[in-house]
Amino acid sequence: MAPVLILLGPPGAGKGTQARMLQEDFGLIQLSTGDLLRAAVSAGTPAGLAAKAVMAAGGLVSDEIVLAILKDRMAQPDVARGIILDGFPRTSGQAAALDQLLAESGQKITAAISLEVDDAAMVGRISGRHTCASCGEGYHDTFKRPHTTGVCDKCGGTAFKRRADDNAETVRDRLTAYHAQTAPLIAYYEAKGVLERIDAMGPIAEIRQSLGQIIAAIAA
Ligand code: AMP
Secondary structure: OOOOEEOOOOOOOOHHHHHHHHHHHHHEEEEHHHHHHHHHHHHHHHHHHHHHHHOOOOOOHHHHHHHHHHHHHHOHHHHHOOEEEEEOOOHHHHHHHHHHHHOOOOOOOOEEEOOOOOOEHHHHHHHHHHEOOOOEEEOOOOOOOOEEEOOOOOOOOOOOOOOOOOOHHHHHHHHHHHHHHOOOOHHHHHHOOOOEEEEEOOOOHHHHHHHHHHHHHHHO
């Protein structure tokens, strides 16, 4: 059965960065509800219009909108290779809906991996981050600069963008939403026997290696 992995952790824990790397290392498909919602906002779809203000304020978009967007994406054929859910589920309602969605196609969660970090470091991690506007490669002003200033290592692009919600004030609201609504999912997956925890405070390459070991052990 193709793996279904969940990356859990607060904003800034490195879920998106690591999901992209797992996509490269294992050929899994990264499903980021944040990316899907940002695409809906840019496209001006009804879901995007409804989500825009909530996202700008650092709150959680309604389960109804998020589930509709995720189901659409999970109907694409490439997800048969296995998926890494990044930023989903974020509420107990979403976790229950995911269980049901997977059960309908005879699948279940392979592992939920909690990236364990100190909240205090998250504001700094998020405030400096930006991505290549062409290929989406992630960078950070302090922790991960391109080898040549202003040029993307991956694709040579020279335009970079920063998320509107990556500012200190909104990050604090996003962390509050995480602790109130998402952190309880760690116990939910622990009770199901699928939880793995890794220390995600170290260098990106080390975390990539720890994740790789977990996935290799699951696949073995
Ligand atoms: P992210 O890119 O995962 O940091 O998500 C950015 C924003 O999109 C969040 O602060 C929420 O407003 C919204 N969002 C992303 N995923 C979800 C989700 N699973 N449930 C509710 N809101 C979400």
